[in-house]
Amino acid sequence: MPAENAASCPPDAMHPEATTPPPHRTPLYPRHLSLRARMAPFGGFDMPIQYTGILDEHQACRRGVAIFDTCHMGEFFLAGPHALADLERLVTCEVATLDIGQCRYGLLCNPDGGVRDDLLVYRLAIDAFMIVVNAGTQDADFDWCRSQVSRDSHLENRSSTTAKLDIQGPASPRLMTHLLAEPIVDLRYYRFHENRFADQRVLVSRTGYTGEIGFEIYCPPDTALALWDACLAKEAVPAGLGARDTLRLEVGMPLYGHELSESRNAGDSGFSAAMSTSKDFIGATAIRASDREPQRLVGLALEGRRAARAGDAILSPLGANSGAVTSGSFSPSLGHAIALGYVHASQAVEGTPLLIQTARDRLPAIVVPRPFYRSGTARQPMRAFL
Amino acid sequence: MTPNDRRYTKTHEWVKLEDGKAVVGITDHAQEALGDITFVDLPKLGRTLAAGGEFGVIESVKAASDLYAPVGGVVSAVNQALNDTPELINRDPYGDGWIITLSGVDAAALTTLLDAADYESKITVRN
Numbered sequence: 001m002p003a004e005n006a007a008s009c010p011p012d013a014m015h016p017e018a019t020t021p022p023p024h025r026t027p028l029y030p031r032h033l034s035l036r037a038r039m040a041p042f043g044g045f046d047m048p049i050q051y052t053g054i055l056d057e058h059q060a061c062r063r064g065v066a067i068f069d070t071c072h073m074g075e076f077f078l079a080g081p082h083a084l085a086d087l088e089r090l091v092t093c094e095v096a097t098l099d100i101g102q103c104r105y106g107l108l109c110n111p112d113g114g115v116r117d118d119l120l121v122y123r124l125a126i127d128a129f130m131i132v133v134n135a136g137t138q139d140a141d142f143d144w145c146r147s148q149v150s151r152d153s154h155l156e157n158r159s160s161t162t163a164k165l166d167i168q169g170p171a172s173p174r175l176m177t178h179l180l181a182e183p184i185v186d187l188r189y190y191r192f193h194e195n196r197f198a199d200q201r202v203l204v205s206r207t208g209y210t211g212e213i214g215f216e217i218y219c220p221p222d223t224a225l226a227l228w229d230a231c232l233a234k235e236a237v238p239a240g241l242g243a244r245d246t247l248r249l250e251v252g253m254p255l256y257g258h259e260l261s262e263s264r265n266a267g268d269s270g271f272s273a274a275m276s277t278s279k280d281f282i283g284a285t286a287i288r289a290s291d292r293e294p295q296r297l298v299g300l301a302l303e304g305r306r307a308a309r310a311g312d313a314i315l316s317p318l319g320a321n322s323g324a325v326t327s328g329s330f331s332p333s334l335g336h337a338i339a340l341g342y343v344h345a346s347q348a349v350e351g352t353p354l355l356i357q358t359a360r361d362r363l364p365a366i367v368v369p370r371p372f373y374r375s376g377t378a379r380q381p382m383r384a385f386l
Numbered sequence: 387m388t389p390n391d392r393r394y395t396k397t398h399e400w401v402k403l404e405d406g407k408a409v410v411g412i413t414d415h416a417q418e419a420l421g422d423i424t425f426v427d428l429p430k431l432g433r434t435l436a437a438g439g440e441f442g443v444i445e446s447v448k449a450a451s452d453l454y455a456p457v458g459g460v461v462s463a464v465n466q467a468l469n470d471t472p473e474l475i476n477r478d479p480y481g482d483g484w485i486i487t488l489s490g491v492d493a494a495a496l497t498t499l500l501d502a503a504d505y506e507s508k509i510t511v512r513n
Contacts, residue, residue, distance in 0.1 A: 014398050014416045014451035038421075052446040053476075055422040242421070242448050304470070305425040307445055323448035330447055337425075359450075360427070360443060372414075 022046050026071035028228055029162050035238060043135025045072040045318050048240040048259060058246050058332045060237035061210050065171040067228065067236040068244055074138030075162040081337055082150035087129055089282055090148055092266065092275040098123040103190055103205060108141060109283030113265035117141050118256050120207065122192060134256045148352055163224030167231060168214030170377050173194040173385040175234055176215055185386060189379050197227050209244060211251030211376030213385055226379035228300035246329050249338065252370030258310055258326040259297055259340055268342065269297045296348035299370040302363055305330055313357040314341050322347055325356060331375045388479050393496045395504035400495060401456040406440060408457055408491040411484045415509045420446040423472045428464040430487060435459060437495060441486065457495040459488030
């Protein structure tokens with residue numbers, strides 16, 4: 001998607017071309033301007049890429065606490081007697097086994113196994129769910145879901161009235177304990193509960209896109225503004241989409257439009273935890289078929305600081321075409337460049353040496369396990385951070 | 387803010403004559419536009435560059451940009467410190483963040499480049 005690419009890697013920052021500002025702004029847009037953030041289009045929104053610098057913002061999240069405006073994400077609500085059955089057909093992950101107060105990562109697929117979006121499914125009640133989708137895909141997602149759900153299911157797009165902040169990093173549990181009315185100590189990974197901030201109801205989810213312990217907070221826009229201000233007053237570091245991208249890449253998480261797309265069978269991505277092997281869902285047959293294109297997503301470590309970028313070709317050591325890079329960057333935590341990309345299945349083996357053809361050079365790379373960065377705190381017990 | 391002791395290109399490099407050699411770097415505006423710099427591809431010593439010729443590439447976390455020689459000459463030194471600390475360019479673009487020096491430079495060629503005031507008005511107009 002062009003919008004995703006624009007935020008991910010401008011072709012030439014010293015010699016940019018003029019761009020038209022996108023139509024949407026988040027409720028925090030005035031805050032970004034007053035912080036003098038560098039803004040760029042992403043998923044149809046004018047979003048902050050960085051405030052002071054990507055490296056500082058990245059390290060703030062790994063070592064302290066960072067706050068991200070993620071209001072651009074889309075929130076759908078689905079309820080009704082057939083809501084569960086509808087979702088089981090729509091998404092790749094198991095839904096029936098979710099407890100109330102639990103969420104799960106899944107994919108929204110086409111019948112051919114291509115990925116329309118990746119998402120989180122939250123079980124709010126026995127027959128009520130929240131679905132959180134990407135910004136650039138939300139209109140098409142909503143139309144698709146509406147075309148697929150039962151007549152008596154109530155599907156609503158509440159994206160414009162639902163704000164979202166991600167508060168992430170080892171210091172985030174203390175900050176949230178300070179700001180929220182109800183204790184969070186018992187909130188486990190991929191669980192959520194209703195809490196209160198300044199007497200306003202907020203949904204607090206122990207999830208994130210950074211690999212660090214942290215929270216995704218859903219609330220009305222006014223509450224998000226107050227929460228943003230309260231977090232900054234307690235020295236949370238505002239972080240933009242630039243750091244969000246390097247943080248997620250270091251822990252091997254996919255970015256829709258890069259690792260996942262409609263033109264690529266979800267099965268090739270290897271995100272097997274997101275895909276049920278037993279239930280029937282849209283795309284299941286194609287995903288489980290054995291005659292898929294023989295490519296697999298792998299992690300690649302480069303020797304030096306020079307980064308491979310999305311679209312660069314991946315070659316065998318003898319120069320035969322193997323696949324392409326989907327995301328690549330200098331890794332601030334590791335001090336060298338890393339990348340995700342699809343390679344021929346026979347080369348998707350740890351330790352395999354490959355070459356990446358960049359615009360100017362061939363860079364040696366080696367297939368490595370994911371996550372690249374292994375010291376993330378996301379799954380550690382909350383108690384250790386309070 | 388933009389030093390008066392050197393000349394500038396439309397592509398955001400600076401060049402300064404020092405002891406008969408031309409020192410080359412990128413401007414404060416350029417490093418700001420790039421963001422945190424993570425890699426600089428330095429040319430080989432002895433390479434002959436034409437004015438306006440590409441001599442390397444500079445990368446930040448999110449971007450990459452070509453580097454162009456402000457004047458013709460022979461690469462006589464490269465700033466090796468940039469191999470491990472490319473952020474020197476962010477910290478001190480006009481000083482410790484220099485990139486290369488050129489020898490055999492025609493001093494008159496510098497007069498065809500932008501002076502500090504012209505360069506500043508150029509980046510102000512664009513912003």
